Every structure is written in C-alpha cells, then in structure tokens.
Amino acid sequence: MGQLPLYVLNSMHSKLVFTSLLILLWVPFPAQAAEISPSKTSYTYKTVSGCTIQADVYRPNDSKITPVVLWIHGGALIFGRRDNIKTRHLERYLDTGFTVVSIDYRLAPETKLPEILNDVQDAYEWIRRKGPELFRIDPDRIAVVGHSAGGYLTLTSGYRLRPRPRALVSFYGYGDITGAWYSRPDPFYLKEPVVTAEKAHQAVGQKVLSESSKEDQRWLFYLYCRQQGLWPKEVA
DSSP: OOOOOOOEOOOSSSSHHHHHHHHHHTTTOOOOOOOOOOOEEEEEEEEEEEEEEOOOOOOOOEEOOOOEEEEOOOSHHHSSGGGSSHHHHHHHHHHHHHHHEEEEOOTTTTTTTHHHHHHHHHHHHHHHHHHHHHOEEEEEEEEEEEEEHHHHEEEEEEEESSSOEEEEESOOOOOOOHHHHHHOTTTGGSSSOOHHHHHHHHSSSSSSOOOOOOOOOOHHHHHHHHHHHHHHHOOO
C-alpha cells in the first residue's frame, strides 16, 4: 500500500484517538485486551553540553515487529520528565500493539526552544536508525503523541520531521505560543501569590538538564512567566 496521508488529531477523547491510531498505523483491532507483561529499557539517545538525554522504551515481551508511539511529556517546556506518562494510557498503547518510546528533552530556560526542537528531531531519527535493531520496531510506522507543551512539540513534528510521522496526536497542545494568552499577564495565574523575578530565577539554574523531579521548584519559574507574560521571551 502507498503512504497514508498525515492526520493531526487534537483531542481529549481517548476512544477516538486510539481507534484512529489503529487505523493509521495498520494495527489489528484486538478482540479483547491482551495479557501483556511489558518490558522497560532506558537508553541514552543523545548527549550534549554534558547532559545525557534519555528515552524509556516499553514493549510487550515478544518478538513481533511493532509500530511506535513516540511520547512527549508536558510541563511548559520548563519541567517534567519521560516517566510522567499515565499508566492507563501506556497500558492501552501496549494492549493495542504499539511499542512506546517516552523521551526526555532539554528543559527551558537553560535551553531555548530551537534546541528543544532539535532534541525531538534527534530522538525521532534515533528511533528510526536504532529502533529496528534495539527494540524491534517498524521505522516507517511512527505516531508522535504529546500532552500540553508536549502536544505543541508534537504539532511541530508535522513540518520538522522527515520522513513525516504517520500520525500526530496532540492532547491539549499549544497552538499560537506568541499569542496574547501566553505573552501577556494571565488573570488566572495572577490570583496566585506573586512570584518575584529573584525567586523565579532561584528555582532554575545555569546547568543544562533534561528532566526534573516533583521536588524541584521549577514550577515557580513557570508561574512567574505566566504572571508577567514572559513565557515566549524566557523560553523561545
């Protein structure tokens, strides 16, 4: 069969999303959820500026060649990590026959948006180049899936990645990141205690990093950006 057209799904309705992925990547519809004991293996797909950037690969313990979900976490590009994937989503991807590759990427503001986009591109190219040998995947059947800021990175994949992914699924992803909603003080976040510039910058640092824990205070930097309308400037 020829190359299927690229579809973009921006949806919070999981049944539609999973059904569409099954169709686009030619995965048989399971009669019932399979009994799967997935394996998880962590890889370093890139090292830059002394920062190792990793990916977790989840797949069923079998020898089948599978399509891939490249999963991108949210966190305003400022915080978050690859293991933030929801268990129920991961289980559904695996039950329906996908290998899931959940990636980290360098975080802002220490790393700016152009280099973050490069990380996603390098992860995609690594999956296509190394994936067939390392974890038995079909490099021509990749869907990119992301949430929030990860949804924005997913949407950029449609015009940055070559060959194009077979599908893009953006869960509440960003659209216009320079629009008023992000470039002006936000009334919702102004209801929170004001974060000073000094306190915000104490929550981040000069060291390049590609993941953050729940104990990190990086959320304060995001809150400061939203209160001041500075997210596009600080991140991009």
